[in-house]
Amino acid sequence: MIGQAARVGAIRAGALEDLADAHLRLGQHIEAVNRLELEATEQASRERLQSLLAVALYRAGRQTDALRVIDRCRRTLLNTSGLHLGTVLKQLETSILEHDPALDWTASPPSAGADAAGSDRPDGALPDPLRGRRTDPIGRNEELAALDRVLSSAEDGRGTVVTILGQPGIGKTRLADTVFQRAADRGFVTSWSRCPEHRSAPPFWPVTHLAEQLRRTGHVDEPLNDLEALSGVGGVEVFAFARQILESLGRIDRPVLFVIDDLQWADPDTLRLLEYVVSGLGSIACVLVATARPIDDHVDPAFVDCLAEIARVEGSTQLLPRALDVEHISHWLSTGEHRGASLEIARLVHERTNGNPTR
Numbered sequence: 012m013i014g015q016a017a018r019v020g021a022i023r024a025g026a027l028e029d030l031a032d033a034h035l036r037l038g039q040h041i042e043a044v045n046r047l048e049l050e051a052t053e054q055a056s057r058e059r060l061q062s063l064l065a066v067a068l069y070r071a072g073r074q075t076d077a078l079r080v081i082d083r084c085r086r087t088l089l090n091t092s093g094l095h096l097g098t099v100l101k102q103l104e105t106s107i108l109e110h111d112p113a114l115d116w117t118a119s120p121p122s123a124g125a126d127a128a129g130s131d132r133p134d135g136a137l138p139d140p141l142r143g144r145r146t147d148p149i150g151r152n153e154e155l156a157a158l159d160r161v162l163s164s165a166e167d168g169r170g171t172v173v174t175i176l177g178q179p180g181i182g183k184t185r186l187a188d189t190v191f192q193r194a195a196d197r198g199f200v201t202s203w204s205r206c207p208e209h210r211s212a213p214p215f216w217p218v219t220h221l222a223e224q225l226r227r228t229g230h231v232d233e234p235l236n237d238l239e240a241l242s243g244v245g246g247v248e249v250f251a252f253a254r255q256i257l258e259s260l261g262r263i264d265r266p267v268l269f270v271i272d273d274l275q276w277a278d279p280d281t282l283r284l285l286e287y288v289v290s291g292l293g294s295i296a297c298v299l300v301a302t303a304r305p306i307d308d309h310v311d312p313a314f315v316d317c318l319a320e321i322a323r324v325e326g327s328t329q330l331l332p333r334a335l336d337v338e339h340i341s342h343w344l345s346t347g348e349h350r351g352a353s354l355e356i357a358r359l360v361h362e363r364t365n366g367n368p369t370r
Contacts, residue, residue: 028060031043031046034067035063038116040067043067047063056084058097062081062099062100062103064077070115074110078104081103082227082228098195105191108203109203149335150333151185151332154330154332157328157330158189158193158300161328162199162266162298165199165267165297165298169294170298171327172289173190173327174328176302176304176330182332183272183303184272194298200263200265202221203272204272206272206274206276206278208276214278215278215280215281225263250287265296267296269299272301274301275314283313285321286320286321289324334367340360344357
């Protein structure tokens, strides 16, 4: 009887998930939340259920609650069975944190051969870009090989910093996302933050963001103190705080990978703190990957100083993704909506975009 009840419960939960998936496809985010919230609380380790609820909450404007749902699932899995969060929920958490446009709802008809409930899509209403990120970026074999070497060094206890510099659309974030997923697959503790373009963010925003992710996942016990008190203070205080960060990272029993996207927009306090932090990564199993646009005439001098300090770090790596050639663009076209595009079309795209077709 107990086994039969469990099977009935699983069937019921699956039906509820399919119903919520349908609501999300129709843009009925609030209805999906109402359907899922109670069930998700009672079945906190059922990952598809939690992912659907997190997407619904995010689309309903409740980003913090969406992140709490994922964190609850993480803690439940760890406490009840010693398991770690699955790849789909990890990717979803990252996308929520960086406000990935792929999470936004758009009306679209079901694909050919798929039924209305989406039974051929085990991850439910998760957007296609989230599922497609497992494919390596095209034309980036050298860069990926370099990033794999950095991960291997970190696994041996030798951390470092990697900067990925390039024009908008060249694939910096895509490369960072790929190494982020590879690190997670290898057992790294991972954390992602993005520097906002607007100047209204508080000092040390990306650092605070990274630390809060570590605290939510149980890898750092204590929350950060009020960092605004360190804004504009002397180098001695900032250096002391950097040493505290390195000591906390050194106590984590697994390699760590941080990603900071769009470093060119970081506030001066964050840049100065990073200068101190990266100098100590060589003795701990921690990698910092930072993406940024190239230096131009309008860049903040603090950003220039930070890049110069990073370049002085022993073992640091700078990646400069190049424009794609015609062969790579042809491959890129064949993997998207333009399957069957001729080589002439690839040459035309290359000519008109200078090898940067996503810009």
